Amino acid sequence: MKKKYYIETFGCQMNVHDSEKMAGIMKADGMSETLNPEDADILIFNTCSIREKAEQKFFSSLGRLRHLKKSNPALKIAVTGCIAQQEGAKILKRTPYVDYVIGPQNIHVLKDLDSIQIHSVACNDNPLIAATDYPVDRKDGIKAWVTIMYGCDNYCSYCVVPYTRGREISRPREKIIEEVEKLAQDGFKEITFLGQNVNSYKSDLDFPGLLNKANGIPGIERIRFVTSHPKDLSKELICSIRDLEKVCEHIHLPLQSGSSRILRLMNRKYSYEEYLDKILGLRDAVPGISITTDIIAGFPGESAEDHEATVNAIKEISFDGMFAFKYSHRPGTYASGFEDHLGDKIKSDRLYEIIDIQNQITENRNRSLYGSTQQILIESFVEAREGRQYQGRTRTNKIVNCTQSTPPAVAFIIGDLADVNITNTARHSLAGIIK
Numbered sequence: 117m118k119k120k121y122y123i124e125t126f127g128c129q130m131n132v133h134d135s136e137k138m139a140g141i142m143k144a145d146g147m148s149e150t151l152n153p154e155d156a157d158i159l160i161f162n163t164c165s166i167r168e169k170a171e172q173k174f175f176s177s178l179g180r181l182r183h184l185k186k187s188n189p190a191l192k193i194a195v196t197g198c199i200a201q202q203e204g205a206k207i208l209k210r211t212p213y214v215d216y217v218i219g220p221q222n223i224h225v226l227k228d229l230d231s232i233q234i235h236s237v238a239c240n241d242n243p244l245i246a247a248t249d250y251p252v253d254r255k256d257g258i259k260a261w262v263t264i265m266y267g268c269d270n271y272c273s274y275c276v277v278p279y280t281r282g283r284e285i286s287r288p289r290e291k292i293i294e295e296v297e298k299l300a301q302d303g304f305k306e307i308t309f310l311g312q313n314v315n316s317y318k319s320d321l322d323f324p325g326l327l328n329k330a331n332g333i334p335g336i337e338r339i340r341f342v343t344s345h346p347k348d349l350s351k352e353l354i355c356s357i358r359d360l361e362k363v364c365e366h367i368h369l370p371l372q373s374g375s376s377r378i379l380r381l382m383n384r385k386y387s388y389e390e391y392l393d394k395i396l397g398l399r400d401a402v403p404g405i406s407i408t409t410d411i412i413a414g415f416p417g418e419s420a421e422d423h424e425a426t427v428n429a430i431k432e433i434s435f436d437g438m439f440a441f442k443y444s445h446r447p448g449t450y451a452s453g454f455e456d457h458l459g460d461k462i463k464s465d466r467l468y469e470i471i472d473i474q475n476q477i478t479e480n481r482n483r484s485l486y487g488s489t490q491q492i493l494i495e496s497f498v499e500a501r502e503g504r505q506y507q508g509r510t511r512t513n514k515i516v517n518c519t520q521s522t523p524p525a526v527a528f529i530i531g532d533l534a535d536v537n538i539t540n541t542a543r544h545s546l547a548g549i550i551k
Contacts, residue, residue, distance in 0.1 A: 121157065122150050122155075122156035124153075134220060135162045138162065140251030164199070216234075218239070260299050260307050264292055284316065308340040308342060313344070338493060346390070347385045355401065365405045381454075408438060411441075413466040416443065
């Protein structure tokens with residue numbers, strides 16, 4: 117019988133895509149996936165350390181499953197991802213029932229576990245990672261993530277990523293284009309380019325050049341990308357969003373704080389005024405573009421005035437959506453050495469205020485789309501009180517649940533593009549009727 121693996125993933129899109137690669141490696145090695153950890157021969161925990169809460173969640177999940185090791189001594193447990201890289205052998209001391217600790221640059225060793233000594237740590241730098249082709253087991257047959265670069269060189273003072281994922285390195289352009297062409301042949305309609313800072317991608321092309329190449333691939337209908345660093349958002353990229361018909365009118369552009377003083381402490385390398393100028397440039401060139409962001413509430417040393425500057429920035433810019441978090445102390449980062457850390461209540465109060473303000477803005481921006489026609493890529497079918505509905509996203513990355521007029525003129529399937537008349541709006545989604 118085939119051996120079985122179970123993967124539990126924590127964290128961002130990059131971790132989810134890393135898990136797709138791990139699954140591809142395991143399947144290429146003759147293993148099959150199980151969704152039940154009790155049936156697994158190997159448990160893989162793909163971890164995130166960007167915030168303390170994610171780390172706590174992982175260790176809690178790991179502890180809940182340690183009993184499986186007692187009932188099945190042959191079971192192997194591997195910890196991968198950012199916590200593996202950050203903690204290394206410390207994980208083996210804290211949780212001695214773990215067998216392997218594997219950093220993000222070393223997932224290739226999963227295919228050789230039978231020949232690797234128990235209690236091994238694989239967290240070395242891998243200079244070949246950008247040139248390595250990993251097998252990928254994608255769960256979604258319509259949308260695909262495509263890694264274009266690894267690591268980060270920005271060293272924001274609160275962030276562990278440069279320490280857990282290494283220095284910035286870009287994949288060769290031809291490798292990326294080959295992968296996208298294969299995805300198109302396999303029926304994928306949408307790709308999302310992934311990188312800690314896609315704006316700084318560099319091979320024989322820069323990032324706008326890569327978008328231009330991908331835009332010409334037949335079969336791909338939509339192109340997205342995450343994440344963009346504001347300091348590297350160029351006029352050429354803005355023009356690419358404007359001019360390339362497959363590049364969607366949405367950008368995720370983390371602000372982090374509306375206070376230029378706090379941005380300096382964060383080592384973000386731009387002021388609020390510079391950020392705002394780029395927002396205005398985006399909206400001038402691409403009317404109707406959707407802009408989402410990240411905000412950190414309660415960074416060390418953040419005064420009431422600094423917090424108010426963030427509140428005013430959110431109101432002034434009027435983002436379509438926002439991911440907001442309390443500042444989380446991360447060992448090894450520069451900010452962890454700051455002396456003026458804020459109490460949890462202050463951070464929580466500021467976070468809730470920010471979220472409440474953004475929720476109202478998001479509702480208002482969605483409400484402005486009432487009566488408009490939006491193109492969606494149909495991603496799935498959902499069951500609702502009204503019966504079976506189509507679900508997809510607009511080019512501006514808004515979720516739409518919709519039905520067809522009766523009788524339907526065309527039978528749509530997953531992967532089709534459809535024009536939808538928006539008949540209702542809510543905070544997190546839109547509703548409508550396919551035209």
